[in-house]
Amino acid sequence: MVVLATLAPFQIATDPLNLTIQIAFLVGPIFLFMIFGQRFQLIQYQGDVGRGLSRLSLLRDKSKQTLMGYVTKRAPGNQEVSKKMDDFLEYFTIQPVSMDPSGIVKKMDHILTTQDDRIREEVSQLMPATNEVERSVIENMAGVAASMNQIYKVVRHFYLLGKKSANFYLIYQLYMILPTLLKQADALVMAMGTLEQGQPLGDGIGPMSVGLLMRDLPKSKVERDTVVAETSYKNRKVVLLKSEGPKGSLGELDDGLIKILEGEHNDTKAIIMIDAALKLEGEKTGDVAEGVGAAIGGYGVEKFKIEDAAYRKGIPLYAVIVKESIIEAIGAMKKEISESVGEVHKSIYRIVEQTVPENGKVVVIGVGNTLGVAQ
Amino acid sequence: MGAEVGSNQKQIVYTIEECPKCSTKNKRLFTQGDYIIKEAGKCPKCGATMFISAIYGEAPPKA
Numbered sequence: 001m002v003v004l005a006t007l008a009p010f011q012i013a014t015d016p017l018n019l020t021i022q023i024a025f026l027v028g029p030i031f032l033f034m035i036f037g038q039r040f041q042l043i044q045y046q047g048d049v050g051r052g053l054s055r056l057s058l059l060r061d062k063s064k065q066t067l068m069g070y071v072t073k074r075a076p077g078n079q080e081v082s083k084k085m086d087d088f089l090e091y092f093t094i095q096p097v098s099m100d101p102s103g104i105v106k107k108m109d110h111i112l113t114t115q116d117d118r119i120r121e122e123v124s125q126l127m128p129a130t131n132e133v134e135r136s137v138i139e140n141m142a143g144v145a146a147s148m149n150q151i152y153k154v155v156r157h158f159y160l161l162g163k164k165s166a167n168f169y170l171i172y173q174l175y176m177i178l179p180t181l182l183k184q185a186d187a188l189v190m191a192m193g194t195l196e197q198g199q200p201l202g203d204g205i206g207p208m209s210v211g212l213l214m215r216d217l218p219k220s221k222v223e224r225d226t227v228v229a230e231t232s233y234k235n236r237k238v239v240l241l242k243s244e245g246p247k248g249s250l251g252e253l254d255d256g257l258i259k260i261l262e263g264e265h266n267d268t269k270a271i272i273m274i275d276a277a278l279k280l281e282g283e284k285t286g287d288v289a290e291g292v293g294a295a296i297g298g299y300g301v302e303k304f305k306i307e308d309a310a311y312r313k314g315i316p317l318y319a320v321i322v323k324e325s326i327i328e329a330i331g332a333m334k335k336e337i338s339e340s341v342g343e344v345h346k347s348i349y350r351i352v353e354q355t356v357p358e359n360g361k362v363v364v365i366g367v368g369n370t371l372g373v374a375q
Numbered sequence: 376m377g378a379e380v381g382s383n384q385k386q387i388v389y390t391i392e393e394c395p396k397c398s399t400k401n402k403r404l405f406t407q408g409d410y411i412i413k414e415a416g417k418c419p420k421c422g423a424t425m426f427i428s429a430i431y432g433e434a435p436p437k438a
Contacts, residue, residue, distance in 0.1 A: 197407055199388055200430050208411055208429075215412050215426065246410035332388055332432035341429070372430055374412040 042168045045175040049159050052178040056152045059185045063148040064089065066192040067141045074130050084126055088119070088142045089149045109301045133198060136247035140195050140371065144188050144330075151185055187327035194332040195248065200372035202328040202337050206274040206295075207373045209344040210242040210366025214375040225249040226256040227375055233349060235358040239265055241365045248371035254302040257365065258309050269360040271310055272318045272351055274344055275367035276337070279323035286336030287323045288343040290351065295319035296367045316355065320347045386432035393428035394418035405430055 033040070067085060075081045093115050096107035119142070123135050130138070155174065162170035194201060200208060217229040221244070229240045239260060243251025261268060275295040279285065294306045294317050310317045322340045348364055356362045388405040392415040399420045415425040 197388070197405070198410065199405060199432075200411060211412055212428065246413075332386065333430065334386075335431045335433050338429045338431035372410045374410050 038168050039166075042166060042171055045168075045171045046159075046163060049155075049162075049171055049174045049178060052174075052182060053152075053155055053159055055182060056148075056155055056185055059182075059189050060145075060148045060152040063145045063189050063192050066189075066196060067138075067145045070141060070196050071127070071138060074134060075127050078126075081126055084122065085142065085145075088122075089146050091119070091146060105301055105304045108299060109305075112299065112301060133247045136249055136371070137195055137198060140248040140369070141192055144191055144195065148185060148188050151181060155181065183327065187330055190332075191330045195371065198246065198248075198372050200333045200338075201369050202324050202331055202333050203276050203368040204333060204370055204373050205276050205322045205324075205337050205340065205344070206366040206368040207242045207245060207370035207375075208333075208338070208366070209274045209341050209348075210240050210364060211245060211370070211373050211375040212341060213238075213345070213348075213364070214240050214242065219375060222259055223252040223256040226251040226253060228256065228260060229375070233352055236352055236356045237359075237361040238352065239268070239361065239363045241363060242375055243366075243368075243370040245370035245373040245375060248369055250298075250369055253296070253365055253367060254305040254309075257306055257363065260363065261309055261313060261315070265361055265363065266313070267361055268313070268315055268363050269356045270316050270318060270351070270362045271306075272320060272348055272362060272364045273306075273367055274320045274348070274365065275322075276324050276329050277321035278329070279325055283323050284336075285324050285328055285334060286340040288340050288347055289321050289323065290347050291319045291321065293317055293319050295321055318351050318355065320344055320351070385435065387435050388430065388432045390427055391429040391431075392416070392425040394421060394423050394425045396423040397421045399425075400428075401425065 064085075068082060071081050071085055072078075093111060096104055096111060098104055119139055120135075123138050123142075127135060127138065155178070158170055158174055161167070162174065191201070213231065214227075214229045217231055217240070219227045219229045222228040222241070225244045225247075227242060227244045231238045231240065241253060241256055241260070243249045243253065257271070273295040275297070277289075277295065279287070294303045294310070296303050296306065307317070309315075322337060322344065324334075324337055328334055328337065352362050389402050390405045390409045392401040392403070393399070397418060397420050399418050401415075401419075409427055409430060411427050411430055413427045415427055417423070418425050
């Protein structure tokens with residue numbers, strides 16, 4: 001009774017039944033959310049992830065349509081092409097076993113070369129009337145469409161798994177990562193258009209920097225899709241190496257470098273690698289930075305071989321990088337990236353002057369996809 | 376989530392032609408078949424053969 005009298009001034013019911021109902025309304029939701037709160041969140045996140053998945057499906061279909069459009073335009077009436085492109089999207093590569101890591105790079109190199117050869121052969125057999133550039137575009141586009149397909153299938157797998165087992169943490173992780181995945185998927189779809197047009201990618205800044213230095217010089221092929229040229233700068237011989245453009249190729253820069261270091265350029269005093277590198281949030285696109293080491297991405301096979309060759313011959317490795325985001329790297333080259341070429345050339349010349357004695361020799365390598373960049 | 380597919384990344388791609396002699400630059404819209412180092416037309420100033428020195432994308436000018 002004392003309690004009821006105390007509550008009266010606060011406009012709270014003094015009738016025991018009403019009071020019980022009011023308390024139930026006040027406390028009930030707290031208990032409800034304590035017990036079922038996570039379930040409610042799961043439903044909300046599940047809905048968001050489901051919507052994201054639908055968008056990923058849309059993007060995957062769009063990338064596939066772009067690929068099919070490009071291919072069917074060049075092989076009209078060929079029914080096999082469509083089926084083969086579908087097969088490409090499901091193409092997989094089994095990584096070598098790493099229980100005994102000794103010699104794994106050679107095995108990895110062998111498997112990746114087999115993969116490249118297989119795709120190349122399939123495309124040339126399927127589209128014999130196309131030129132080298134078109135075939136490289138198809139290979140690149142098929143790679144992007146396959147990545148999109150893979151992203152979609154992995155997200156769908158975890159979404160369905162989380163839904164089936166009502167696993168809050170699985171769905172929550174997807175919910176957290178999905179905005180980034182969608183951004184990357186958007187960029188991949190945009191990249192399809194860039195590839196289709198044969199425009200240089202953000203990743204092409206390395207080949208572009210070296211390609212411009214190679215202009216008007218006699219060039220020779222040193223490995224598959226890899227060209228070399230020689231010039232001089234202040235009494236130093238500069239050997240330029242890049243993938244052969246304007247087709248979309250990464251070249252075989254590792255094997256090309258090994259070949260020239262073991263051949264007539266075994267007296268090389270320094271190696272300079274130019275590549276696009278991922279910037280951290282807050283860093284400016286197109287900023288140029290200098291460092292040491294092998295500036296090359298990928299699975300690490302090329303990096304290993306270049307580092308090994310440089311180490312065995314005692315040649316210092318220098319790197320010049322142009323900063324950009326992953327989205328900028330796979331999309332059409334942005335103005336800021338393109339305009340960094342002047343700064344890259346200044347860095348190259350500065351390193352050459354500082355590290356290579358007069359009459360010495362330096363190898364400069366442009367790393368990246370050379371689509372839309374000749375030499 | 377929920378934006379139009381690729382709507383936030385649209386850009387216009389330009390080709391920059393440069394004269395190797397007098398460094399005159401000419402900016403035009405990209406056309407399929409353009410690539411960096413490709414020979415372009417004659418330089419309007421000195422008549423030398425120009426080449427494509429850059430191809431890049433820029434955000435469209437705001438209306």
